[in-house]
Amino acid sequence: MSWKSYLGTVVGTSIAVFAGNKAGDMVFGDEGTKQRYNRPLEGRADRFERDHPIYDFHWEKPRQEVALSKDEWRGFPLQTRLTIGPDAQVLRFQLPNSHMRMGMRTCGFVLLRYKDSDGKFVVRPYTPVSMDWETGKIDIMVKKYPGSKMGTHCHDLKIGQHIEIKGPFDKYILHPDMHATIGCIAGGSGVTPMYQAMMYCAKWPTCKTNTSLILANNSSDNIVMGDHVNFLATTSARANVYHTVLEADEKWTGGVGYVNKSMIKAKMPPPGEGKVFVCGPPAMMEAVCGPKGEKGAQGPLGGLLKDMGYSEEDVYKF
Numbered sequence: 001m002s003w004k005s006y007l008g009t010v011v012g013t014s015i016a017v018f019a020g021n022k023a024g025d026m027v028f029g030d031e032g033t034k035q036r037y038n039r040p041l042e043g044r045a046d047r048f049e050r051d052h053p054i055y056d057f058h059w060e061k062p063r064q065e066v067a068l069s070k071d072e073w074r075g076f077p078l079q080t081r082l083t084i085g086p087d088a089q090v091l092r093f094q095l096p097n098s099h100m101r102m103g104m105r106t107c108g109f110v111l112l113r114y115k116d117s118d119g120k121f122v123v124r125p126y127t128p129v130s131m132d133w134e135t136g137k138i139d140i141m142v143k144k145y146p147g148s149k150m151g152t153h154c155h156d157l158k159i160g161q162h163i164e165i166k167g168p169f170d171k172y173i174l175h176p177d178m179h180a181t182i183g184c185i186a187g188g189s190g191v192t193p194m195y196q197a198m199m200y201c202a203k204w205p206t207c208k209t210n211t212s213l214i215l216a217n218n219s220s221d222n223i224v225m226g227d228h229v230n231f232l233a234t235t236s237a238r239a240n241v242y243h244t245v246l247e248a249d250e251k252w253t254g255g256v257g258y259v260n261k262s263m264i265k266a267k268m269p270p271p272g273e274g275k276v277f278v279c280g281p282p283a284m285m286e287a288v289c290g291p292k293g294e295k296g297a298q299g300p301l302g303g304l305l306k307d308m309g310y311s312e313e314d315v316y317k318f
Helices: 003-018 023-028 149-156 188-203 226-235 261-267 282-288 303-307
Strands: 074-085 088-094 108-115 121-126 137-143 162-170 181-187 210-219 239-247 275-279 315-317
Touching: 074 137, 088 149, 108 137, 108 149, 121 137, 121 149, 137 149, 137 188, 181 188, 188 210, 188 226, 188 239, 188 275, 210 226, 210 261, 226 239, 239 261, 261 303, 275 282, 282 303
Parallel strands: 181 210, 181 275, 210 239, 275 315
Antiparallel strands: 074 088, 074 162, 088 137, 108 121, 108 162
């Protein structure tokens, strides 16, 4: 299945929800297929490959409006996966029924857990790339880094196998028109909370917030979530994306090099005129905005943004 088909499903779902359709209508389109949870309509190619229902849930009372819990770990089966790069996949975990939602506010995150071969739990935080209005599923982008336990485990999961999920937990909660403009600076897999924020601003019917993303990656042939953010930018006049890479081929038309002051001045809201989100590897965070503090604290503002006159109120570090 192509990324355009997948993204068309996501964006189309968003539009259907805000048009007032019921969850079943938006997912299945007609009464005859509503009961066949997450089965594609005949002849359509806009679903993940091997998209099929799984009913094996191991926690009590699964039939409720919100599927996830902040208080207990719950197992969800892998329904299907979409490979978006040599080391990145979007994994779709199925909720118990098609009308359930995650219960997540934007921007939120969840915890994933599994038990390794030594009997020890491995726990990692992830930002879902599906929205709360997309019922019956939770999509999580997982990148497999060298030596990464959770990334390796998730990429090795077979269809129908479970992962434990807890949450969702609030990070930075957006409301419609909370900011006139949101600027996003992301590196690699740090794009996931930015994508969530941009989707919210682009698709929430009463929100008029403009968003602009600078997405930095190592090479032009492996841009994490590149197709996702590009597709969003082509379908929303209020979303803008600028790519910069360290290694580019001769056909590359985006930026080259690390995020710098010129890029920030051109693409981010000026100091005091919006909010700037930053998320990426430690070296990028230190260069752009300064490192986060202990135990998840924001820490003092530093780096390029401080040099350019931004205040701590202007910036949020994911």
